[in-house]
Amino acid sequence: MNTFTEENYLKAIYHLSIQSESVSTNQIAGSLSTKAASVTDMLKKLAEKELINYTKYQGVTLTPAGEKIALSIIRKHRLWEYFLVEKLNFKWDEVHDVAEELEHISSRELVDRLDEFMGHPKYDPHGDPIPDRHGKFKAHELKPVSSLGVDSVGIISGVREHSAAFLQYLEKMQLIIGKKIKITEINTYDHSVILAVDGNKVHISREVANNLLAAL
Amino acid sequence: MNTFTEENYLKAIYHLSIQSESVSTNQIAGSLSTKAASVTDMLKKLAEKELINYTKYQGVTLTPAGEKIALSIIRKHRLWEYFLVEKLNFKWDEVHDVAEELEHISSRELVDRLDEFMGHPKYDPHGDPIPDRHGKFKAHELKPVSSLGVDSVGIISGVREHSAAFLQYLEKMQLIIGKKIKITEINTYDHSVILAVDGNKVHISREVANNLLAAL
């Protein structure tokens, strides 16, 4: 078994790997709010365990074994988030920190039964896909709202930022997973977007539009 | 906040305090499968934090603050056990280890909502009382089956031993929480007990009778 800390490093590397093939020491340090020196130490340890491919100064990638662990942590995180929202009535901006703890509960049996209890959900409350027992998942095809043209329609289906502040803002605007939207107008000078939700006009900044994902 | 380890020490001290007013270093070491020297170190730390009353060589008791933490851990442990059995269909002999991990999840909100979700259960799957938000609970009045006389009747309501082996044995014998029993015969030479459950005769050893608790 691995420690919580090891699991957190693997998860961080996994998430960072989506942007850039190889992940740097500093990226990891930033993502985990720790220092580069600490990261180097941990990378040696993870490489020793053959969970990452690491050559000094060259950044890291996950090995298949490392990726498998990362995916199992992510599976747990997202299943717990789903549980918290759907069964315990947490709001979508309240679940992250609790799930950060719950994701480290080791029992495989627990996760699989929880999955079953909830009917094998495919997406978590933020629209992120939940890997199955084998680590397989399918992300839906999503586009940032900022990339849509005037008059295009879509369904709010995910976010690129998970901060509580951002999620609360979206909720206030009724920009919730599943809502149908239509782009009404795009401001040329500041790229802010006006869209229609439930018949209401909502005006959002370029930044918000960038972090809000829609299925077409 | 306290570490998992600190929480485990407080919980162990709480449980041991039920038998003996003051708890010894060796008792704690035994209960946590660690060495007396390690316990001494931790006791100093917990005393420093004013969670226990500790004087060298004299054993320890919990302070009100320490007891409060211990009770919150026990509350979480038992609520999770209830959840695992009632919602996720675990068997009563399978839940202990998972609950040992879950009990350290810190979110107060989580526990209270879980409690609500399950309808504020009063007892866990082994018949142990679940403390409420304030640490209050009422144990029912239970007697070991070994203390009952011939012809007395009762309802299986708890166990004194929580090992999987013991629980599995009880289940096989249909000696399950809630079952009505009647003492049919007590063997004078080995103190084994024959009792009636659901119209069947069950023969149990003195040891089993000692660890099985009934409400009258």
Add this chain to the structure above:
DNA sequence: ATATTTTTTTAGACTAATCTAAATTTTTTA
């Protein structure tokens, strides 16, 4: 292509929790 800046690693130290072995205190027993 050399100097400067940035990134990364190494060296050495710290904290939490643990251990073994030795010393000390308490308890038991004769």
Add this chain to the structure above:
DNA sequence: TAAAAAATTTAGATTAGTCTAAAAAAATAT
């Protein structure tokens, strides 16, 4: 109540994870 036994504490080490400061390597800029 003194000797022996048992329990407990201290001393000194170890491991995991972290840190700061300094050294080394890589990237960038002149």
